[in-house]
Amino acid sequence: MSTLVALRGLKVSFAGQPALRGIDLSIAPGEALGLVGESGCGKSVTWLAALSLLPGKATIEGSATLGGEELIGAPARVLERVRGGRIAMIFQDPASSLNPVHRVGKQLAEALRLHRGLTGDAARAEAKRLFDLVGIPDAARRLDAYPHEFSGGQNQRVMIAMALAGQPEMLVADEPTTALDVTIQAQILDLLRSLRREFNMALVLISHDLGVVADTCDRVAVMYAGRIVEEAPVARLFAAPAHPYTRGLLGALPPITGPRRRLAAIPGGVPEPWAMPKGCAFAPRCAARIAACDAGVPSATELAPFHVAACLRAHEPAALEMEPA
């Protein structure tokens, strides 16, 4: 399997506080990866760091390669070519992610000019085509509208159109539906799925909601406190989660079928960056904790082909049953 994007040992810290503590991840061309975790786990920081979109005071170590080309520390003109042209990114709050004083057609045309050299009528025609593609009705007229004249769902479609303008090989969608209503969320996820199939584009879907990645992704990586704690194909992750945190996340989802049971809530909270435990970061909240867990950070154990978990006790499913809190 060839690799499109490879992250190796990616570490990020802000003013001495580590936010990302060593990420290893590979994305194959056309693959859909879900990146799941709660606030502060570093799932967004990972991709902002890879594209050098973090503010200046962030220190980045490690490697992020795109088709073999190193992105960390690359010169500005390389990064400007990659951003939008080979890796595109869309963000959480579409209403504030678009420039309020520029018409959306102009913002789209900017991307077309930068990455495909289109200007004037050609650009406008292509912008209209992209609007049609993402399902914005009355495309020709809407090109001249401003972002505030669209609803949240439509703004996100505009963002997706803008992201596609550069014909990227990979799209990173950072919580694209979190700020949207549930029915609109379904529309957007549907759109992402069909676009991905049509263009064979790789997709990284970042979310705090396991349910959201379930339908859309081939593989899921679960993050906790700046590290990846489990990685598996989607079906396997939901059928046989190995890491206690993953189990906890699944247990925390209220079931929609079956008897109403007390939710298996993970006790406690995520440790603060300055109070990170020496060993496994999840150990203080883990029901399966043993002495060895505090000794050092567990490395990834392979449980099955393509299924890894960073837990010393990953091979003992019985020990990891979470008690309802």
Place this chain on the structure above:
Amino acid sequence: MRPDASLLDATGLVRRYEMRRGIFGAAVEVRAVDGVSLTLERGRTLGLVGESGCGKSTTGRLVLGLETPDAGSVAFEGKPMPPPGSAPWRALRARMQMVFQDPLGALDRRLTIGAQVREPLDIHEQGDAPARAAKVARLLAAVGLRPDQAARYPHELSGGQRQRAVLARALATDPALLVCDEPISALDVSIQAQVMNLLVDIQAEFGVAMLFISHDLRAVRQVSHRVAVMYLGRIVEEGEPDAVLHAPAHPYSQALVSAIPHPGKQGTRIVLQGDPPNPADRPTGCAFHPRCAAAVARCRAESPDLKARPDGRLVACHVAHAETALSRAA
């Protein structure tokens, strides 16, 4: 259901706002709530579910008497709701409380948690000083906070802990009704689970009735005894949570249920076309008909009433009732 068990009766609530389109635009009337009736029983939870603009938060405020409805009435414990700000209304605050989405905004930055949980007792003059202190300790324990956390300030606690503090404060005067407006949306998934468990525990321990307002059907199913689905200011379906979730009768509920992101979901997904409607631009007839796959001519002309089906489900849909009539006749 015994009639005297009903804690709160809201009938035909209507709430209108005037909005102006732009700086130079004409005034437009927005009906945030357009004829909502609901009943809350003692010690039970009614879940109110819907998307942006459906009017669920406004309904919550009307139920508490924080706003006066433009039409319709609210009766709490058999008596009509006094106007907001009046002395009887303020006394009634001890019987009903609200829990909001943002716990940090709901807490005073400059008071300790203990002081804030105690404040309702001071305001309503319940018990003497030692009794109040003991009550505060009991409440903190009931919500899962440690005694030493009473001396902390809100910014020193995590999001989940703050929401627990808000709950403790809301329960201080032993209210009969708790209106929770999106109480878990701002929290992380694992903390959401903790707070949902807590809400169920609190209801068991204190016997408090709850109006649980949320856009998340999963959460609503977890904590509610009954669920009402709202769309553009009206209730379009009401029934038992499991029944509504597994066999939704109204086309909007069907789309809502089908849109829930859940691992291992069965069945085809119904993807609604179009955007949530603008309350200022209300469609004629049934508000949902422009986006409804099952709409017929009658839907454009006539707005359906919320009526009971033979199995007890309340639905506001011409097509849903016609189908029932057909299947009954067959």
Place this chain on the structure above:
Amino acid sequence: MLRFVASRLLRAAVTIVMVVTFAFVVLRLSGDPAQIIMGADAPPEAVDAFRTAWGLDQPVWVQYFHYFGAILSGDLGRSMRDGRDAIVLVVERIPATLALTLPALAIKLGLGIPAGIYAALHRNSPIDRALMILAVAGFTVPSFVLGLLLVLVFAVQLGWLPSGGQESWRHAILPVVTLGIGGAAVLARFTRSAMLEVLGQPYIRTASAKGVTWRDVVWGHALPNAAIPTVTIVGFMVGSLIAGAVVVESVFSWPGVGRLLVVAVGNRDLAVVQCVLLLVAMTMVSANLTVDLLYGALDPRLRSGARRSGAH
């Protein structure tokens, strides 16, 4: 649109009327013009005659009524000092004032805005800190202190520049600089915070993520947004083109409108004072009105009535 402009014009008119009325009342309460103009040792009959001639013996509200009627027919009164039309006196001074305030405005804009932008782009760097310290110094030091300091250094000590009067272009340098520095300081600070606020917005990150060069992000995406709040301050500065130099003109003995105003107030030369104030009010109000209309051009959200997304 028409209703918007009409309502703004109405408000402007009300403002002007209030300013003029206020000046009218205060001036008449603050001393006897007749006595002051005629001098302390003038005979009482002469003072009385003066009063009658100028209508000062009438009740205040009658005088007001006459004054208003006169304004509406274009007569703004005469100077009690030399009998000339007030409006002529004022208008002939305007070029002198503009000779100071226009170059000063150029300094404010040309120095203040770039400084603010640079400081925002290099936040917390030594240059940013230095610029902000200078900016605070610039707008806290009162203009007369600054003016006198500059006179002390450049005119008295170094003898490079003249200290007062209007004889040559060199005489304009110190007053223009004095005027310009205060405004540049305010503008620098303000532009910096407007830029910082904009640079922290999500759409700036989107633009970078699209592959836009940093330069284009700043000029094409950030500046147009930062311009919106900055326009308010600039509008205010433009509005004070006529009356903004009162102190400086006095310090440097520059014969402009400000100086005329000071002298006229001292003399209780009612018509002149009122005329200047009327002019100032009109300038300010039109500047504000222009800014209001400009907002609509700069911020599309104000034009069509932004639909607020989110909260139900």
